[in-house]
Amino acid sequence: MQLGLPRLIKPLDCYFFLLLHVGTNDIAKNNLEQIIADSVVLARRIKEFGVQVVSRSSSLLKEKAQAGTIKSWKLPPVVDYSFCKFRDGFRSRNGLVHVKNPHLDSMDENVLYHLNLGSKTHNLPVMFGEFVCVGGSPNRMKAFAQLMHKELGCERDGKDLKDICAGTDWYSVYKVGPVLSISHGMGISSISIMLHELIKLLHHAKCCDVTIIRIGTSGGLGIDPGTVVITDIAVDSFFKAWFEQVILDNIVVRSTELDKDLVEELLNCNKEIHDFPTLIGYTMCTYDFYEGRLDGALCSFSNEKKLAYLRRAYDAGVRNIEMESTVFAAICGLCGLKAAVVCVALFNQLELDQIKAPHEVLVEYQRRSQHLISLFIKKRLGLYNQMELLDNAFFLNN
Amino acid sequence: MQLGLPRLIKPLDCYFFLLLHVGTNDIAKNNLEQIIADSVVLARRIKEFGVQVVSRSSSLLKEKAQAGTIKSWKLPPVVDYSFCKFRDGFRSRNGLVHVKNPHLDSMDENVLYHLNLGSKTHNLPVMFGEFVCVGGSPNRMKAFAQLMHKELGCERDGKDLKDICAGTDWYSVYKVGPVLSISHGMGISSISIMLHELIKLLHHAKCCDVTIIRIGTSGGLGIDPGTVVITDIAVDSFFKAWFEQVILDNIVVRSTELDKDLVEELLNCNKEIHDFPTLIGYTMCTYDFYEGRLDGALCSFSNEKKLAYLRRAYDAGVRNIEMESTVFAAICGLCGLKAAVVCVALFNQLELDQIKAPHEVLVEYQRRSQHLISLFIKKRLGLYNQMELLDNAFFLNN
Numbered sequence: 160m161q162l163g164l165p166r167l168i169k170p171l172d173c174y175f176f177l178l179l180h181v182g183t184n185d186i187a188k189n190n191l192e193q194i195i196a197d198s199v200v201l202a203r204r205i206k207e208f209g210v211q212v213v214s215r216s217s218s219l220l221k222e223k224a225q226a227g228t229i230k231s232w233k234l235p236p237v238v239d240y241s242f243c244k245f246r247d248g249f250r251s252r253n254g255l256v257h258v259k260n261p262h263l264d265s266m267d268e269n270v271l272y273h274l275n276l277g278s279k280t281h282n283l284p285v286m287f288g289e290f291v292c293v294g295g296s297p298n299r300m301k302a303f304a305q306l307m308h309k310e311l312g313c314e315r316d317g318k319d320l321k322d323i324c325a326g327t328d329w330y331s332v333y334k335v336g337p338v339l340s341i342s343h344g345m346g347i348s349s350i351s352i353m354l355h356e357l358i359k360l361l362h363h364a365k366c367c368d369v370t371i372i373r374i375g376t377s378g379g380l381g382i383d384p385g386t387v388v389i390t391d392i393a394v395d396s397f398f399k400a401w402f403e404q405v406i407l408d409n410i411v412v413r414s415t416e417l418d419k420d421l422v423e424e425l426l427n428c429n430k431e432i433h434d435f436p437t438l439i440g441y442t443m444c445t446y447d448f449y450e451g452r453l454d455g456a457l458c459s460f461s462n463e464k465k466l467a468y469l470r471r472a473y474d475a476g477v478r479n480i481e482m483e484s485t486v487f488a489a490i491c492g493l494c495g496l497k498a499a500v501v502c503v504a505l506f507n508q509l510e511l512d513q514i515k516a517p518h519e520v521l522v523e524y525q526r527r528s529q530h531l532i533s534l535f536i537k538k539r540l541g542l543y544n545q546m547e548l549l550d551n552a553f554f555l556n557n
Numbered sequence: 558m559q560l561g562l563p564r565l566i567k568p569l570d571c572y573f574f575l576l577l578h579v580g581t582n583d584i585a586k587n588n589l590e591q592i593i594a595d596s597v598v599l600a601r602r603i604k605e606f607g608v609q610v611v612s613r614s615s616s617l618l619k620e621k622a623q624a625g626t627i628k629s630w631k632l633p634p635v636v637d638y639s640f641c642k643f644r645d646g647f648r649s650r651n652g653l654v655h656v657k658n659p660h661l662d663s664m665d666e667n668v669l670y671h672l673n674l675g676s677k678t679h680n681l682p683v684m685f686g687e688f689v690c691v692g693g694s695p696n697r698m699k700a701f702a703q704l705m706h707k708e709l710g711c712e713r714d715g716k717d718l719k720d721i722c723a724g725t726d727w728y729s730v731y732k733v734g735p736v737l738s739i740s741h742g743m744g745i746s747s748i749s750i751m752l753h754e755l756i757k758l759l760h761h762a763k764c765c766d767v768t769i770i771r772i773g774t775s776g777g778l779g780i781d782p783g784t785v786v787i788t789d790i791a792v793d794s795f796f797k798a799w800f801e802q803v804i805l806d807n808i809v810v811r812s813t814e815l816d817k818d819l820v821e822e823l824l825n826c827n828k829e830i831h832d833f834p835t836l837i838g839y840t841m842c843t844y845d846f847y848e849g850r851l852d853g854a855l856c857s858f859s860n861e862k863k864l865a866y867l868r869r870a871y872d873a874g875v876r877n878i879e880m881e882s883t884v885f886a887a888i889c890g891l892c893g894l895k896a897a898v899v900c901v902a903l904f905n906q907l908e909l910d911q912i913k914a915p916h917e918v919l920v921e922y923q924r925r926s927q928h929l930i931s932l933f934i935k936k937r938l939g940l941y942n943q944m945e946l947l948d949n950a951f952f953l954n955n
Contacts, residue, residue: 258854258855259854259855259856259857260851260852260853260854260855260856261856262851262852262856262860263852266852266911269852269911270911270912270913272911272912273743273846295726296726296727297726298726299726328693328694328695328696328697328740329694329743342726344742344743344744344747345671345727345742345744345746345747345750346742346744346745346746346747346749346750347744347745347746347844347845348743348744348745348746348747348844348845348846348880349742349743349744349746349747351744351844351845351846351847351848352743352744352845352846352847354854355845355846355847355853355854355855356854358854359853359854362854396803396805396806397806404845404848405794405843405844405848406848406849406857406858407794407849407858407862407863407866408794408795408866408869445803446745446746446749446803447745447746447749447750447753447802448671448746448749448750448753449749449750449753450749450802450803450804451804451805453658453660454658454660454661454664454667455658455753455757456656456657456658456752456753456754456756456757456760456888456892457656457657457658457753457888457891457892458657458658458659458660459657459804460804460805462660464805465805468805468806471806482746490854490855493855494854494855513664513667513668513670514668514670515668
């Protein structure tokens with residue numbers, strides 16, 4: 160198997176499909192230690208290629224390992240090794256956004272159904288830019304587009320900004336100069352569909368060196384409401400830094416690492432804003448809003464049990480909880496987009512479940528992450544100091 | 558453990574938490590057959606109580622069973638037995654919608670954040686009715702509300718129908734007589750949030766004998782585009798009739814059975830409409846739209862592999878694919894709502910991936926399931942024949 164890998168995997172392949180050498184026969188005749196030992200040797204070899212690994216076998220190992228050890232969350236090495244440097248493995252050399260789908264080239268037209276756009280019906284290359292900011296709510300992303308319109312000193316009133324994707328119910332898309340502001344709805348499924356179509360769109364639009372930032376809201380964990388959390392790593396409900404993607408009837412484990420340099424750059428931007436707290440932490444991504452809370456229609460656990468779980472999450476490094484970060488990090492990472500997640504905490508889930516802050520307070524909280532990202536974009540565009548100079552000049556002349 | 562069950566589980570409990578007797582020690586010292594044998598005896602006992610079963614242990618058994626047998630999807634009996642009759646176990650005797658959350662009673666106010674409603678700020682009992690129809694798109698659910706407005710012979714023009722939940726970006730809610738028409742966005746997370754808040758709302762509104770129907774769109778499997786599929790059972794990507802709900806760091810298996818009588822009633826309604834095909838079939842619920850298709854930004858499998866998988870799905874009884882049915886069936890079942898899923902197939906995924914039918918054709922397809930449900934509601938309300946008589950009388954007098 161190991162000797163065969165180079166024949167299976169060509170250096171220029173930009174996607175892979177690989178079955179781990181942990182088949183039903185091995186399970187039957189080997190013990191856990193032997194299986195893991197074999198897998199580690201294989202995984203080391205695989206790691207050199209930077210491959211996604213189909214995880215049903217390793218999830219079996221995970222279960223066996225959980226069953227076989229007191230530290231029930233300590234995973235066997237094979238699972239750790241199955242995490243390859245996706246971006247090293249996949250990022251395009253020329254900065255173009257690459258899709259990892261050989262079938263697209265053979266398609267006569269590419270219809271972006273949920274965005275109401277098409278590669279034939281729209282001139283995509285002239286439509287799109289270098290920064291993409293996404294968030295759940297259409298109104299919030301329109302407000303962000305209007306903020307960027309003002310901050311970038313665009314002409315006319317930002318109020319008349321048009322939704323590029325009007326005509327579909329699913330997503331709103333606004334463009335202000337090099338900035339796209341897109342809503343993605345709630346949850347992993349909704350943002351996943353948007354990302355697939357967005358990435359195809361950026362690919363057709365021949366966009367280069369795209370930076371994509373999710374500007375969201377979240378529940379805080381042991382932090383003050385209104386704190387902005389820049390996500391270090393997105394983790395699942397078991398505090399693991401992966402996203403388990405079902406593909407047909409396989410489960411593929413995808414890395415949820417985000418761009419470390421971008422995280423630092425965003426934190427540095429915040430140092431020039433002194434009016435709200437910002438920190439770097441893990442972000443936990445859940446599949447729903449209510450099942451881990453006391454105020455849903457269904458609840459079968461006590462407040463103590465919930466708090467014990469949330470404290471375990473806090474101890475694991477989690478500082479906020481939302482519903483999109485893992486799949487966002489996974490898909491963007493695979494397609495070579497530099498991605499960041501910046502979410503404001505609306506409340507502290509270690510203290511209460513229900514969001515009780517007045518509407519205007521919540522709106523002010525949501526402006527914080529938008530303000531941070533607008534500063535980041537202006538600095539990237541070299542407009543930040545210029546604006547200051549203009550403001551000073553205006554001040555001096557009046 | 559078996560002898561202790563009656564002390565653990567009281568007949569009047571409406572939610573349960575139970576650890577299966579398949580612990581780490583057993584895994585270490587017993588073989589698969591012994592573990593399953595023990596579990597089956599225990600599961601038979603559990604089944605008498607009608608309990609949700611925490612499935613990490615059984616998912617371990619599932620993995621072991623998959624590893625230990627050639628028929629890799631044949632699950633050991635324990636997993637089958639873990640399916641209890643939720644509705645028998647949980648349905649309220651008086652037809653009221655019951656929440657299964659003891660914490661709600663102790664809450665001073667219940668804020669339905671995503672619906673922009675509250676138990677203190679709104680008079681919920683006078684607001685809501687007996688039929689709830691949900692679907693992904695706000696515009697589609699407004700169109701359905703307007704159709705019901707016309708079909709129920711309401712006064713005034715249906716065009717001025719107000720969105721009860723205007724002021725939130727997330728969902729639209731329209732009320733026409735006893736019918737609520739609600740949008741739920743795309744995917745399991747989005748509909749799950751709406752259902753939790755809807756069920757709390759129906760509970761506060763003291764609604765009785767509520768029937769809830771998801772009117773959706775879907776990809777067909779071996780059926781003509783435009784065919785309406787009434788879901789028999791909702792299944793996951795592995796063709797299993799369950800929904801795996803993560804609660805804190807546990808995975809709970811929930812039944813996705815739907816109301817058989819309601820399915821029959823809906824099929825009978827269709828017999829009075831002869832202008833489009835309708836059938837009963839399994840509906841497969843996926844976590845995303847693109848990862849199982851050839852036209853996403855990421856694809857690592859061939860068309861042949863995809864078709865082989867879809868043919869296996871077809872052979873398992875699946876006739877259409879969408880993204881909400883399993884969690885919809887699970888939550889509604891647990892809360893005693895009679896639920897159905899009625900989705901029109903926009904295309905046949907065994908033939909093509911991309912949705913290429915003209916907009917007006919897709920709109921006509923979507924009207925089909927709405928038309929069927931409006932007939933169902935009119936018959937339930939005893940209005941169907943009355944309307945006919947009125948129409949005839951009108952015809953005779955003119």
